[in-house]
Amino acid sequence: MYVGLCLSDPHPDRAGDGSPSRTLSAAYFAGRYHLVDFMLSNMVNSKIYNIGMILNSHYQSLIEHIGMGKEWDLARKSGGVTFFPPYHADERRSVNNELDGPLQRAAAFLAESHHEYVILADSSVVCNIDYRPAIEAHKKSGADITAIYTKKHITAGEREHLIVFKISENGKVIGVDKAGDLSGQINLSLGSYIIPKKTFIQLTAGEKNCGMMHFSKTILAGALDRLVVAAYEFRGYSAHICSPQTFYHYNMEMLDTEKRNALFDFEGRMIFTNARDSLPTKYGTSANIRNSLVADGCQIEGTLINSIICRNVRIGAGAVVKNCILLDGTIVEKNASLDCIISDRMVIISENRNMMGYRTYPVYIEGARVI
Amino acid sequence: MVFAERKECIAMLLAGGRGSRLKSLTEQIAKPAVTFGGKYKIIDFPLTNCVHSGIDTVGVMTQYQPLLLHDYIGKGQHWDLDRLSGGVSILPPHSKPGSTAWYSGTANAVYQNQNFIETFDPDYVLILAGDHVYKMNYRIMLEYHKSVNADCTIAVIEVPIKDAHRFGIMSTDKNDVITEFEEKPEHPKNNLASMGIYIFNWRMLKEYLYEDEKNPTSSHDFGKDVIPSLLRDGKRMFAYRFDGYWKDVGTEESLWQANMDLLDDLHLGFENWHILSRTAGLPPHYIAPTGSIKNTIITEGCEIYGLVENSILSVGVIVEEGAVVKDSVIMENCRISKSAVVEYAILDENVVIAEGAQAGESRAGNGKLNVYSRGTLIETNRFTRRKEDM
Numbered sequence: 001m002y003v004g005l006c007l008s009d010p011h012p013d014r015a016g017d018g019s020p021s022r023t024l025s026a027a028y029f030a031g032r033y034h035l036v037d038f039m040l041s042n043m044v045n046s047k048i049y050n051i052g053m054i055l056n057s058h059y060q061s062l063i064e065h066i067g068m069g070k071e072w073d074l075a076r077k078s079g080g081v082t083f084f085p086p087y088h089a090d091e092r093r094s095v096n097n098e099l100d101g102p103l104q105r106a107a108a109f110l111a112e113s114h115h116e117y118v119i120l121a122d123s124s125v126v127c128n129i130d131y132r133p134a135i136e137a138h139k140k141s142g143a144d145i146t147a148i149y150t151k152k153h154i155t156a157g158e159r160e161h162l163i164v165f166k167i168s169e170n171g172k173v174i175g176v177d178k179a180g181d182l183s184g185q186i187n188l189s190l191g192s193y194i195i196p197k198k199t200f201i202q203l204t205a206g207e208k209n210c211g212m213m214h215f216s217k218t219i220l221a222g223a224l225d226r227l228v229v230a231a232y233e234f235r236g237y238s239a240h241i242c243s244p245q246t247f248y249h250y251n252m253e254m255l256d257t258e259k260r261n262a263l264f265d266f267e268g269r270m271i272f273t274n275a276r277d278s279l280p281t282k283y284g285t286s287a288n289i290r291n292s293l294v295a296d297g298c299q300i301e302g303t304l305i306n307s308i309i310c311r312n313v314r315i316g317a318g319a320v321v322k323n324c325i326l327l328d329g330t331i332v333e334k335n336a337s338l339d340c341i342i343s344d345r346m347v348i349i350s351e352n353r354n355m356m357g358y359r360t361y362p363v364y365i366e367g368a369r370v371i
Numbered sequence: 372m373v374f375a376e377r378k379e380c381i382a383m384l385l386a387g388g389r390g391s392r393l394k395s396l397t398e399q400i401a402k403p404a405v406t407f408g409g410k411y412k413i414i415d416f417p418l419t420n421c422v423h424s425g426i427d428t429v430g431v432m433t434q435y436q437p438l439l440l441h442d443y444i445g446k447g448q449h450w451d452l453d454r455l456s457g458g459v460s461i462l463p464p465h466s467k468p469g470s471t472a473w474y475s476g477t478a479n480a481v482y483q484n485q486n487f488i489e490t491f492d493p494d495y496v497l498i499l500a501g502d503h504v505y506k507m508n509y510r511i512m513l514e515y516h517k518s519v520n521a522d523c524t525i526a527v528i529e530v531p532i533k534d535a536h537r538f539g540i541m542s543t544d545k546n547d548v549i550t551e552f553e554e555k556p557e558h559p560k561n562n563l564a565s566m567g568i569y570i571f572n573w574r575m576l577k578e579y580l581y582e583d584e585k586n587p588t589s590s591h592d593f594g595k596d597v598i599p600s601l602l603r604d605g606k607r608m609f610a611y612r613f614d615g616y617w618k619d620v621g622t623e624e625s626l627w628q629a630n631m632d633l634l635d636d637l638h639l640g641f642e643n644w645h646i647l648s649r650t651a652g653l654p655p656h657y658i659a660p661t662g663s664i665k666n667t668i669i670t671e672g673c674e675i676y677g678l679v680e681n682s683i684l685s686v687g688v689i690v691e692e693g694a695v696v697k698d699s700v701i702m703e704n705c706r707i708s709k710s711a712v713v714e715y716a717i718l719d720e721n722v723v724i725a726e727g728a729q730a731g732e733s734r735a736g737n738g739k740l741n742v743y744s745r746g747t748l749i750e751t752n753r754f755t756r757r758k759e760d761m
Binding site: 030031032033070071254255257260264270271272273275277278279280281282283284285286287288289290291292293294295296299304308309 | 408409410448449633634637639645646647648650652653654655656657658659660662663664665666667668669670671674683
């Protein structure tokens with residue numbers, strides 16, 4: 001039996017969409033999803049219904065999004081989703097002086113559960129994976145821990161947050177490193193590990209850093225001399241987001257139908273998310289749309305090219321939106337023009353405004369700003 | 372009931388009718404389960420209205436082809452109707468000592484579920500139909516019912532006199548007291564139509580339902596039997612005037628038209644009154660570089676590589692390259708293959724239009740509305756067969 005443990009803030013110094021007020025795994029993806037939807041769906045699709053969610057900072061929107069986990073079939077009498085926010089455990093009452101480490105917060109939860117294994121998952125990684133074959137492979141291998149990775153060609157974007165495995169000929173992890181300047185095909189960590197509960201509790205005792213990099217590069221790498229870590233290859237699509245640039249890059253990949261289908265329509269496994277009951281989207285008579293992904297609740301009169309449009313966005317007549325990601329509730333008024341812009345929720349672009357970024361440097365507009 | 376609070380007013384929703392005027396669209400499903408406006412089912416409207424009106428107890432009486440409807444309603448969680456006390460309850464016909472009876476009419480259906488109603492000991496019972504598209508605050512109607520001290524209040528709307536023969540038509544005095552009621556009159560005297568929404572004082576209604584059951588000549592229908600007998604007995608009956616959007620979607624043409632009305636005015640939601648529904652949870656829709664979409668309502672999971680105009684597309688519809696969709700209502704998971712043309716048509720769920728095939732007739736050329744049954748494959752030679760037979 002397995003219990004899932006999701007890290008909501010796997011790269012604590014990183015933002016996803018650029019919003020300083022949103023924990024990384026709450027960043028938007030493909031118009032209607034948040035990054036965390038993928039790991040939660042993966043767990044549920046793998047019949048893992050007992051999930052702990054380690055929170056670090058700015059987790060309000062994440063808790064709001066997940067709620068009781070109803071949409072993921074996680075509102076249950078037994079199991080479901082349990083949040084582990086930071087708390088102060090000493091008289092100084094500061095979360096920074098937490099006596100137990102973030103991963104230790106879940107120790108009692110893990111100890112009490114009757115599950116033998118922990119699936120530790122980086123919830124900022126976007127993929128559609130069934131953990132069950134990996135678990136089978138883990139049992140057969142006789143290894144102490146199994147690390148899941150994918151072979152990926154890395155060309156652009158920020159790389160220092162990516163974790164790379166050195167894998168021996170017999171499929172064992174023999175080294176853990178940052179991607180750094182590596183290029184070409186690398187063994188990229190998917191941020192998911194299958195670990196016996198006892199081993200996990202021992203490994204993380206007293207650790208104050210809940211980052212995936214720290215876990216992989218310090219804790220796990222430090223134990224490689226005494227633990228056997230098997231590598232399990234995932235062959236599907238994956239996106240690894242940790243900066244506005246990678247956020248932009250991987251969101252834009254969703255305009256590619258093959259990649260989109262590989263993520264959303266993969267072996268019949270659905271990706272679940274919170275339903276908001278927006279209206280359907282309405283296109284007006286002057287709408288002109290090319291190569292765009294558009295969520296429900298939008299009203300579009302203008303021109304839309306190569307863009308990802310989240311819920312309840314309005315684009316007025318004569319407006320031109322190109323290469324943009326517009327989050328929930330953005331309003332683009334008549335004859336405005338946007339190119340390579342990421343607008344956060346409820347931004348208003350007034351009539352005739354003209355803004356431009358570049359593909360490798362999209363410009364981020366903070367939530368609720370009026371331009 | 373494990374836990375039943377007393378409720379002032381509960382709703383009883385009549386969802387058991389076939390809606391035979393919708394022909395093939397309701398061969399396999401009940402009318403309230405018919406898709407509307409891209410992402411809704413007709414039953415979303417009365418359920419949403421109840422929730423937003425603060426009525427948290429709804430009995431849904433089902434009978435005809437209930438499988439999809441039951442599945443859709445679930446535990447009511449999509450309308451916040453999964454409640455500790457009340458919420459949504461599905462009420463199919465059932466056998467009991469001395470009788471094994473189908474619902475023989477609208478009044479009989481409520482009669483057969485009096486035990487359910489009694490559990491909540493309500494003062495008022497709101498009777499609803501599952502075949503109209505509208506947004507209405509029943510709470511205001513209830514306040515009106517109480518303020519005029521009525522025994523029965525019927526929601527009414529003015530309809531064009533030429534359509535009046537399709538409705539229950541009322542005459543009222545200057546205080547909106549109902550003086551006359553005729554169900555689907557051949558020669559209507561008025562244009563005040565019943566919307567099929569009634570509020571009754573439950574104690575009184577219960578007596579009348581018992582009386583009606585004893586009458587062997589009764590058809591056990593609210594419009595034809597119960598309301599006329601209330602009128603005969605001089606009960607206090609009031610008309611409650613409604614002037615918002617209300618559309619009967621009981622025929623193929625009216626269903627098409629009500630869908631098209633959304634293109635002029637997307638009246639499905641405003642602040643705090645969104646129509647709630649059960650969504651499929653698919654990715655946003657995608658418009659390809661070869662796609663073009665104008666004056667259209669569309670929702671999640673669709674992929675558009677062709678041309679779409681003046682249409683309503685439901686969840687998961689695929690329009691391939693070179694295909695054209697015009698003036699049409701396309702329901703869930705239809706596929707319009709390459710270079711196919713769909714004009715002035717309703718495509719029920721899972722219809723496939725094969726490559727190069729033509730479905731429907733040009734509306735501009737005075738063609739008539741064509742309806743394609745669920746799961747059919749339309750091929751180039753216009754030979755129609757069901758997918759199951761392939």
